[in-house]
Amino acid sequence: MTVIAVDGPAASGKGTLARKLAAHFGYDYLDTGKLYRAVGLAVLNAGQDPSDADAALAAAQSIDPARLDDPALSGDDAAAAASKVAAIGPVRAALKDFQLAFAGREPGAVLDGRDIGTVICPDAPAKLFVTATVEVRAERRHKELLSRGEDSIYARVLQELKERDERDTSRADAPLRPADDAQVLDTSAMTIEEAFAEALKIVEGRLA
Ligand SMILES: Nc1ncnc2c1ncn2[C@@H]1O[C@H](COP(=O)(O)OP(=O)(O)O)[C@@H](O)[C@H]1O
Numbered sequence: 627m628t629v630i631a632v633d634g635p636a637a638s639g640k641g642t643l644a645r646k647l648a649a650h651f652g653y654d655y656l657d658t659g660k661l662y663r664a665v666g667l668a669v670l671n672a673g674q675d676p677s678d679a680d681a682a683l684a685a686a687q688s689i690d691p692a693r694l695d696d697p698a699l700s701g702d703d704a705a706a707a708a709s710k711v712a713a714i715g716p717v718r719a720a721l722k723d724f725q726l727a728f729a730g731r732e733p734g735a736v737l738d739g740r741d742i743g744t745v746i747c748p749d750a751p752a753k754l755f756v757t758a759t760v761e762v763r764a765e766r767r768h769k770e771l772l773s774r775g776e777d778s779i780y781a782r783v784l785q786e787l788k789e790r791d792e793r794d795t796s797r798a799d800a801p802l803r804p805a806d807d808a809q810v811l812d813t814s815a816m817t818i819e820e821a822f823a824e825a826l827k828i829v830e831g832r833l834a
């Protein structure tokens with residue numbers, strides 16, 4: 627089993643790169659953000675507060691990780707709720723076993739998120755930390771939301787990403803940061819193709 631860990635802040639392009647790496651190596655891919663989004667959305671749909679630890683834990687214990695295809699998971703509301711439930715330690719613990727089992731898949735697995743290289747798979751042989759300036763990330767997410775036909779205002783997306791970055795980096799449990807042995811890849815001035823070429827070079831070097 628081989629794990630490629632891809633972490634980074636919101637809309638840095640980590641999912642795009644992780645998906646391409648998985649296709650290249652023939653590995654399975656897991657977007658771990660969807661687990662937190664599913665928990666956040668379940669709490670919202672139940673009319674509860676995503677910062678309520680009991681409500682969030684109950685949701686985390688009852689989501690079905692095999693059913694993460696709800697399009698509402700991609701929206702801004704789910705993202706903001708996700709970063710609130712993600713700050714609750716017992717929620718993270720409840721989602722860990724599924725991620726570990728996925729990471730054990732043969733011939734390999736690519737997981738993207740915030741804490742794959744630091745907490746979930748600290749022994750992964752290949753770790754990427756994908757980043758970009760918050761303005762570039764906001765522009766990318768804004769375009770993505772518009773292309774899906776959603777209402778989006780750049781300034782609001784920028785503000786939402788800043789708030790999420792702040793929550794994700796400052797929480798006590800598994801804060802967003804590069805693992806000591808991760809390679810940081812700043813994609814601010816790269817096209818998807820350029821970023822993938824760099825990512826592949828790094829991963830091939832680590833897996834050699
Ligand atoms: N290097 C890049 N240049 C331009 N757009 C990109 C780049 N990487 C990703 N994108 C686009 O930015 C958006 C966010 O990328 P995504 O991979 O979903 O980010 P993340 O998984 O980090 O949230 C997507 O619409 C994607 O197509």
Ligand SMILES: Nc1ccn([C@@H]2O[C@H](COP(=O)(O)OP(=O)(O)O)[C@@H](O)[C@H]2O)c(=O)n1
Nearest residue numbers: 636637658659660662708709712739740741
């Ligand atoms: N491994 C992970 C993945 C996501 N998350 C949380 O879930 C939120 C949504 O993650 P995501 O990866 O779907 O977000 P985007 O990068 O796609 O915007 C993040 O802001 C984090 O708070 C986490 O804490 N740990």
